Amino acid sequence: MEEARRIQALPPYLFARIDEKIAEAKAKGVDVISLGIGDPDLPTPDHIIDKLVKAARNPVNHRYPSYAGMLEFRQAVAEWYKRRSNIVIDPQKEVVSLIGSKEGIAHIAFCYLNPGDIALIPDPGYPVYGVGTALAGGVPYALPLKEENGFLPELDRIPEEIAHKAKLMFLNYPNNPTGAIADESFYMKVIAFAKKYDIIICHDGPYSEIAFNGYKPLSFLEVPGAKDVGIEFHSMSKTYNMTGWRIGWAAGNARVIEALGRIKSNIDTGVFQAIQEAAIEGLLGNQDIIGENRKIYQERQDIVIEGLTALGWTVESPKATIYVWPRVPKGFTSASFCELVLDKTGVVITPGNSYGEYGEGYFRISLTTNTKRLREALQRLQDNFGKFEF
Ligand code: MLT
Numbered sequence: 001m002e003e004a005r006r007i008q009a010l011p012p013y014l015f016a017r018i019d020e021k022i023a024e025a026k027a028k029g030v031d032v033i034s035l036g037i038g039d040p041d042l043p044t045p046d047h048i049i050d051k052l053v054k055a056a057r058n059p060v061n062h063r064y065p066s067y068a069g070m071l072e073f074r075q076a077v078a079e080w081y082k083r084r085s086n087i088v089i090d091p092q093k094e095v096v097s098l099i100g101s102k103e104g105i106a107h108i109a110f111c112y113l114n115p116g117d118i119a120l121i122p123d124p125g126y127p128v129y130g131v132g133t134a135l136a137g138g139v140p141y142a143l144p145l146k147e148e149n150g151f152l153p154e155l156d157r158i159p160e161e162i163a164h165k166a167k168l169m170f171l172n173y174p175n176n177p178t179g180a181i182a183d184e185s186f187y188m189k190v191i192a193f194a195k196k197y198d199i200i201i202c203h204d205g206p207y208s209e210i211a212f213n214g215y216k217p218l219s220f221l222e223v224p225g226a227k228d229v230g231i232e233f234h235s236m237s238k239t240y241n242m243t244g245w246r247i248g249w250a251a252g253n254a255r256v257i258e259a260l261g262r263i264k265s266n267i268d269t270g271v272f273q274a275i276q277e278a279a280i281e282g283l284l285g286n287q288d289i290i291g292e293n294r295k296i297y298q299e300r301q302d303i304v305i306e307g308l309t310a311l312g313w314t315v316e317s318p319k320a321t322i323y324v325w326p327r328v329p330k331g332f333t334s335a336s337f338c339e340l341v342l343d344k345t346g347v348v349i350t351p352g353n354s355y356g357e358y359g360e361g362y363f364r365i366s367l368t369t370n371t372k373r374l375r376e377a378l379q380r381l382q383d384n385f386g387k388f389e390f
Contacts, residue, residue: 069097179318201230
């Protein structure tokens with residue numbers, strides 16, 4: 001039962017490994033507070049659940065769904081972008097449904113990478129960009145995201161021969177794990193770069209609706225020329241508290257959407273239509289949840305920033321996302337710090353190096369835990385460590 005080479009070096013998914021550590025600690029009787037995975041603890045809005053319940057009873061929905069997604073779902077996505085950013089998207093040709101955006105992010109590599117082709121991936125970055133690339137036989141080339149550059153990649157530092165061999169570039173703003181944001185001038189440079197080297201941009205934007213103090217993140221698709229060079233991955237997960245439902249989409253360049261849809265139609269059969277109907281309700285129905293989530297995450301972010309400051313950190317409040325990305329204290333690596341914190345306090349934080357080499361020296365706090373538990377987590381740090389040195 002020898003495994004294929006492509007998976008021999010593949011570890012279990014980052015958060016599957018962290019889940020194991022949590023299970024081990026719980027088995028020892030530790031009261032674990034997980035600030036690990038970015039999995040909203042808040043419920044999906046009732047009107048979306050009600051729609052699911054109704055749609056699940058309709059036998060029409062018990063049959064195979066359409067491969068690209070119901071036209072009504074794709075229309076709802078197009079309408080959502082129109083309302084949000086006044087972008088015109090053709091629901092017939094420029095949208096495909098996904099079983100969560102993670103699935104599409106992994107499969108896009110199979111559409112465009114021949115063995116040895118390069119995909120430019122942000123480092124630190126969501127692990128799926130690199131894993132999808134490697135599984136497809138491609139070679140991930142890291143774009144360092146450094147704090148001094150606002151965690152934006154420096155495109156002019158990409159060697160010419162790498163740029164010529166690159167077929168895909170993954171980007172993700174508001175950014176996981178750093179919480180950084182990107183403005184239009186950055187995206188304009190990205191689009192010019194993509195045109196010059198014939199690179200497809202895969203922008204991953206699941207955190208676009210979680211922003212603070214009136215800041216409104218750009219959708220990549222609203223930047224002039226974006227649709228000429230790429231697509232945007234999006235999902236119901238973080239905006240509507242629907243990580244468990246597994247529904248997302250890709251939208252943008254029609255040729256890329258067609259290719260992604262073609263590979264998917266051969267290996268999966270789409271999303272349960274009742275879930276698509278519920279997602280339509282989410283996208284076009286009452287949007288109060290977006291403001292409510294922002295308020296909740298803002299309060300949590302304030303608690304974390306305040307708590308970290310009291311512990312000796314100097315850390316800026318991210319303008320968006322559900323994450324905070326502080327440096328580890330003096331004398332620690334990302335892994336040694338996160339291990340010590342778990343051992344001493346039962347608090348799970350994610351080591352920055354699990355997002356890539358350039359994540360070393362940082363750790364990530366996810367704000368997907370209620371204020372009481374967040375306060376308790378910070379109190380446990382205080383009780384065990386007092387102040388840290390940097
Ligand atoms: C994260 O915590 O980075 C993501 O929520 C994990 C995921 O989407 O798998």
